[in-house]
Amino acid sequence: MRNLNLLHVVTAVASNCAKEKVTHEEGLVAHIDTGIMFVKSGELSSPGHLPACKHTLIPKKLLLGIRPPAQSRRLNLTHDAVGQSATVKELQQTKEERAEVSQSNVVTLGSQRQRNKGRDEGHFAQMHSQQQTDQEVFNWTKQWYPIASEMDLDHAIPHSMMLLGKKLVLWRDGEEQWHCFEDACPHRKVPLSEGRVEEGELQCGYHGWRFGGDGRPTFIPQLRSVDEKAEQNACSSSRSCAPAYPTQVQQGLIWVWAESGGSAFLESTQRQPCLNPLKQSTPAEQFTSSYINYIRDLPGGFQEWIENMTDQSHVSWAHHSAAGNRHGPKQGYFKAISVEEKSGSDGGFEFVFDWTANSKTVNEETTFEFVPPVYSGFTVKGGRFCLWIYAVPVSESCTRLIINAGGNFPKPKPAPGLAGLKARLSPQPLIRTLLRRLRWAPHLQLNAVNDGDIVFMHQQTHNNRVALGTDFKGHYYTPGGSDRGVMAWRKWLAEKGSGGPDYENSTCGEAYRADSGRLDRRALLDRYTQHTANCKACSQALKQVQLARRAFAGVGAGALLALVAFLGRGSALLTAGPVISLAAAALGAAAFAQLQKLEAQFVFTDWVNHEK
Template identity: 35%
Template sequence: MTTYNNLQSEKCDTNVELAPEEELFQWKKQWYPVAVVDFLDSSRPHGMQLLGKDIVLWRDGSGKWCCFEDACPHRLVPLSEGRVEADGTLLCAYHAWRFDSQGNCVNIPQTKDKQTEAKHCSNPKSCAVVYPTQEKQGLLWVWAESGSQALVESQLKAPRILPELENQSDKVIKLFWNFRDLPYGWDFFMENVADPAHVPVSHHGIVGNRYKDPRYYDMIGLRQMSTQEGFSYEVTPTAANIKQSIADFQPPCHMRIVSTFEDGGQMILALYATPTRPGWCRHIGCQVLVKNHENKTPPGLGFFALPMPIWLGHILASIFLHQDMVFLHYQEKALAQKQNDRWLDAVYTPNPQDKMVIAFRNWLEKRAGGNIDWASEYNVQLPAPETDKQKLFDVWGTHTQHCSVCQDALKNINRLTILSFVAAVICGFLGVIIDARAVATQVAVASLEQTSASALIIPPLAFWCLLIGAILFTATGYLLKKLSRLFYVYEFEHARND
């Protein structure tokens, strides 16, 4: 029996072959979003990875964010362990060499004299390796190649920004950016977001119901596959209140999902994934809501469209992200074990809901070399599957320690936690004193009146108020402590998600 998988494989294979004039997709000649500018601490350098290359992000004295290779040219120690100085230079904390935003070494303090220092600083070997950067729509973008030629090439290409945010229309509402380092590869992220069929099942309770909402639908190709521009698919039929739903893959890092409602409003999911190292990617995303002609705001994605502080949106995102993380982390490792199998031969995809996933895998195989072009010196090997769920569902290392907004919120929550427990102790202490005084007073009165004191010892109203206060402050401290844990880890099991 011929399956849909085989038919679609043959069909896609004939559509994705490179035309003679087309070049293979160039992974390193691209702009990648690496950070949300507002969430970066500008007082210090930030180390991360891009295509397997260690890089460091830092802001100079003029307010410009820069990107260097994370290695001091002196002895190759990480510049991310250095400091941003008051004069706007980046200092290597090993021997105090300093660099300006162009990568030029401007100070080597161990040199014999100023003349010798100037000679050493003018040597190209003293320069840091610089990558072009730009800020667009609140994101810091990095070009994945360095050098003068890379600077020229980067200026000829635009990053994958959101056109709606360029219009500055009052009908466009951009919700908060979020980011997370995810323990699975860029390709598995893109495959996942190209698959709307998983949404009501994996994200049961947030977006849909696993028992009622899975249904048959088709995916219709809208934009012809292109090496440089990707492709797009439309879901049909859609939900009753949605007129059209389109998923648009724009390489190297953007998936744009647009839901147009019957009343004309739109919800746009802007999803980015930057390949950092094998088995990992950095996801940056936001929702954009476009009002209809009657100025009505459309619904967003679950409760994430509700008004809330940015830090709360960040930690609640774990509830959503970890629901399919637990699949994708292990799925990637399982498919890697089938080293001799093509992706299409290793899986079974009989229904049309997988059309876009199949198209993506064919684009990657036929148009982009079959894999990411990692840094040449990088050992391209997947990490082992993580069996410790505490580590797999780590939030601190994959988000909080890199987000200044969440770090500030965590500090404030910890302060409030301490104050709550201190207030509980004070209320309890004062309650005991007041109760003791009331008891002593009532005993004295009973003694004078020669009546039984035991029948008269009733705690005063102030005692009960303080007791209730102590209980409320204790409960508040406990809940704040529970809330603070979400900044560190959020474990999830589908078996418990009723």
């Protein structure tokens, strides 16, 4: 949990500070809204237990790349496993009460200032200045994140998910409400995602414990069969509860708040998910979608994928033949117009530019908008069409892209007479209607587009992690205006984003070979695991393609056998029987080959940039 512009200082309330011992770097000091805590020689102490030694503020931006032990990042003393100890009164503390706490801290520090007035007055002023800065730091965990498309999930089973390195389980109850828990049964820490949904509740597959939507157990079979009172006592214990995360559905996506517990459910009501404003404001009958919640888990860091989206000058080169054309008359054309930073830690930035991706498109003034934590939107001048992408940080080395596109295109009134009939019979609207019904078809196009970036993003993530903590103005050489969006993102990340989110578990390098660090291209470009297996439209289409391929293989084999039989009886090759058999065999072989190519587009297609 990161509220401060400091180096991963342990989250704790002042009243509990003296009770905890946390190993950490020596000499860290931090402000929190309920007090001040100091870390010295591995000990955490409250202002009332202020050690008589010098304390130095260490800004986070000076120490990027240094990570605390996992247990300190996970410590949260504001609530227990399900947050039941965090009372509404505590969570709704008024500004006056906060001011009283702050004043008490000043009094506590007073005695120390008497020992060395000059030193401590300067130190207190420094802490106050840092507190002002801390208010501008973005908190990555107190946010809504989209993690799944509702239309693509089987509502009858639990689903394993990951967000910020946290292993989660997503499931729907009998009242058609989605819930998200930590994916570990409180009993013996086995994954709840391997269980089932039974009678509208989540049941652990290991011992049969059942949980309601609030995370509390409702059934412990090993106790109920022996002592129902013991079961009641166990079910009422906070230790038996599964940590629950706030969840909601918006624009077809399931959103999860990145913190659990009672305080999280209250805090999550004060903020709304970042939705696309064009779709939100356009009547459904006027909004035409090109892509609807296409999701793919891609190797590469969250920072690198956002950076990739701020830079559209790469499209002609990295996506040649899929979305760009490096041989076009204006290949590489890109004119930066303006960059505007939004105020406050929750404000991102806008980058306006003029560009063309290939010879078929005219120069289009486009506005790129980043809204933290994960929204990137592209709006063409005039505001009638928008492409928006959520880049969700799954782990340190994996990012989930959720892509949508569409615009406000009211259906024109049909022209009267022959002209209207001709327009209705035109192939273009028929093709568009067919593509909307075949949701998997544009997904194959997006798979090809993403393939052009994956190898670059994967290796760039590795290179940047090696150089983590450096000034990106010195790390990158960016002489052109096309990189203004990139540097605006890196500037926001350093000044407001604390260098990026923390992750529950370190998973960096999972797609590398353990011994040599070489890229495994089949793992990097694995379309089936990254997309098809989790997309209802594509998984169903793949099954149909495989079924058709086997059918045409059978047709071809049968036709060849028939041809052999005809020839074996002495029939002439050009008679009806052999000719029909030969034609059927050729048709079967051709169809088989085409279906085999189509099947590969759902599973794995290598993308070698220099061969495109």
